[in-house]
Amino acid sequence: MTSQNLARTIEQAREAALEELRGLTGEEGLEEWRVRYLGRRGRLTAALRSLGTLAQEERRVVGAQANQAKALLEESLAQARRRVRESRIAGLAQEERIDVTRPGRPVAMGRFHPLTRILREICDAFESMGFQVVEGPEVEWDRYNFEMLNIPRDHPARDMWNTLWIDQEDDEGRQSMLLRTHTSPMQARTMERVKPPVRVIVPGKCYRYEATDATHEWHFYQVEGLAVDEGITLANLKGTLYEFARRLFGAERKVRFRCDYFPFVEPGVEMAIDCFACEGAGCRICREAGWIEILGAGMVHPKVLEGVGYDPAVHTGFAFGMGPERIAMLKYGIEDIRLFYSNDLRFLRQF
């Protein structure tokens, strides 16, 4: 090839390239253009390769022209790339629009049962006051469920706990195995095991032979608490339970302590909080009382302490028990206790 021809070829390639480049708008077109002109087998590259056939003087002249052309095309390409990129970014809103109102891809979200949530909340509140969580058997002996709690056989207070018995006789031919009617058996079990100081909280399932309705279940949870040491008083009971009520129900809650009876405490206590629905004025939730009873408590009865080998003249303590279902119902506005164990997913998915 003559040097003129080659120079013309370069000139033509350059012009054609620039001309073509002006019409390109996409990244892909630009890449194709690059391959066509500047690629290994591109037009300009081919021209440059042909330089070798020229005489040295001609090669220098045409070579310079070719390198200029190459630089120009590369610069133009870079410019064109910037232009294309800018216009693509400017056009994103139009070109790449999606319908953001369609639902997102579903994520399987697990949830805790509301009772798990409330039990954890209750335990956390007491754990932060130095109580430790312990658990005990649900199938119990009469001895722990009743006798060691100062409730002998044929005691009228047994009517407070209608019992479900296990169909199994002991060595004396008596039915003495039962489904615990409260978590209180762990009071005796714990004190038999350790010496004071004792500070435990006992969550767990309990059972009673009881007709079910919107506020009664035969199968339910209870949380028991027990603190025993030298110097524990009813004032401490009030302090601890007041603090608990504030944590669970809010700092503005008022509490009320009245006398109540449980055979395993003396004196006996019932704690109520002021109704948060009506602020104490009386409504359906508090049955017009303005107060909502949330737990039973008291100072551990000296006979219970004696029964586990503690000296009631030295050690005193308080115990309390509460129903987490009731607390969950109040906190979450649940109106029927039976919802907790019917496992209706429409209900459970709301927590």
Place this chain on the structure above:
Amino acid sequence: MRVPISWLKEFVDIEVPVEELAHRLTMAGLEVGEVITTGGWENCFVGHVERVEPHPNAQRLTLCAVATGAGVQQVVCGAPNVAAGQKIAFARVGATLIDGRTGRPSRLKAAKIRGVVSEGMICSEKELGLGEDHDGILTLPQDAPVGTPLDDYMGDQALDLEPTPNRADWLSVLGVAYEAAALTGARAREPEALYPEEGLPISAHISVSIQDPDLCPRYTASLIKGIAVGPSPRWLRERLERCGVRPINNVVDVTNYVMLEYGQPLHAFDYETLLKGRILVRRAYTGETMETLDGVVRALDSSHLVIADDRDARALGGIVGGMDSGISEGTTDVLLESASFNPANNRQTAQAFRLRTEATARFEKGLRPGLTAPALRRATQLIHQVAGGTVAKGIVDVYPGRREPEAILLTSARMKKVLGVGYPREQVEEVLDALGFRSQREGDSDLRVTPPYWRSDVTIEDDLVEEAARIIGYDAIPTQMMATPLPALERQEMRDFREEARDLLVRSGLQEVISYSAVSLDALREAGAAGDGAGLLKVANPMSREYQYMRPTLRASLLQTLASNLARQTESVGIFEIGRVYLKRPKGLPEEPETAAGLLYGPRAKEGWLGDAGHYDFYDAKGVVEAALEQMGAAASFQPGADDFFHPGKTASITVNGAAVGVVGEVHPVVQERFQIDGGPVAFFEMRLDRLLAALPQGKRPLKSLARYPSSIRDISILVDSDVPAAKVQAVIEGRPLVERAVLFDAYEGKEAPPGRVSLAYRIYFQAANRTLSSEEVNRDLAKVVRLLEREAGASLRGGETTAG
């Protein structure tokens, strides 16, 4: 227990409003459920019927002139029993009365009845809301003051009480009176029981002996001869009715009245029916029978206490009378019994015969023997008053179980130790005195206290501490945090682990459920978990057959939950439960291991525009298990399992450190059918958390150091026989020291693969801890992997595309 305020006021002056009294009683431990008002009779007055004349236009009506204290008013009356001279309840126009026909309140308007103006109404019991009687008008006693508002004359309020089981005395008006006195700063007084006695001493008529003083420590009796049995006077009937007790006849009504007043149940015998005037309090003979008042013939034995005459049992002591020894219309001589019975024995017998009554509700709580005589005298007085007759001299009082009441020392130190606060001795004395306790000062600050004869619940010092605390009020006790040392911390490993497992399963997207711990035998059978039934823990008195057995597995519970939710048109279900199962042991309490189980059923994704994500299957359940176990740091292996609950080809046992910890699989189609679950597989897992915890490596998990040199990646695709488990192939590959891990990224069985062979594709990551591996090194090792696979898994290389990494 209902206590009319009017009755209460006989024994204590109440200076506070009834609502306030109710509040104080409630705070002190005697819950007042409701204050029931009798009255609210606006515009009603005591009236006097001056004249009664026939209605000019109606045969059945009369025209009455009624003096009302504010002139005489004309009333048209339809009652047959109206008569001149009667004192009646007069309702003026504007009064609100119960409509005799509809039973609803309605306002009385001026009306012309058959042409004659009626200016008011003479009321029946029903119209005043006092009872059901609407046949005639209510007539009032002759001494009723005309013109007095009816509310003032006969209105009342009653406390509806919910006494606690320790307080038999709260089942009596007097007991409540002492309580009210202490709470309002008043003093209560007891009724006087004065009556004339005539003739021979009672011992000439009756002899009583007690054979079993442990069951009957005291027996007192009086004899009233020549009475007339008939209806009680109005005041007595009214009182009983306001307490919710149905009047029967004057003698029985008095026994009920005194039971309500004193809390001591009494029994009245027809003296004539008692053979030879002898009473023997004894245990029944084996084989002895007695027809009780309810007409049932009871078979007795030596655990039952009877009140017998010279021959037969005439009453079940403290429970119910015999059929033919009770008061009848013809009774003229009454032997009145007031006795003390053993509470436990009374309760056992009443429960055994299903004869729990107002009397046993008191006896079972333990009544003090001291209560018998005062109640007997009061009842004798009232029978004499309302039924006439003469009272024999003295009373029978057989008291073999006499025990002098022991005084209890109440120290101020104990008070402070239990309550955290002390009270001045004078204040405590005042409280105890108002409650009827006698106290003597001892030392500088202590008291020696004797409980009154009606209190059976006060036996130890702390009982007295409670008396002081509850009457002074729990509000007076300070609110203090504990300042005592914390106990040593004991880690609760099982609980911590169980809660971790709960967190993990929730994080894997499952909904937690909690089901009843007891299930039906049918459900267990359907789940294949009943065995022959003998190994199950059975509830003797279940709520229903549905909850007869303590569950030995969570399987039935979860399938029932799935089925019930499918019935509610839920499409896709992913649930788990962590709870105890109950495993019977030959002796002793059952084992209660914590168990976790879950299931996945239905479409993986909710229906939607993003397309079908397929249906949950075995590998979803296994994925949940693997993720949870990995998080717990357990290296688990899965082997084809055999368990009738599961699809025989789609179940694996889960092993951790050689211990079987659970199963995962798809539920057997037959089991699924029994629970009426169709439309796709149920992927299910169950793990024993106790076994899993025991199998976990102890101590802290060592942290792996992070790789410092890049890994190289090679993909291979091999063919193996269909029965070669992928786990084996994986193990061979990962057995090479330079292989960091291998991931199965494709598995194919079907047309493209030779029959009986499965195609598996693995991405293998090669890595060394101390250098970057060269391409040659990696390729050499890959070749070794392939040779090992050929030799140990019968694999043939299908393709090996390599990727530089």
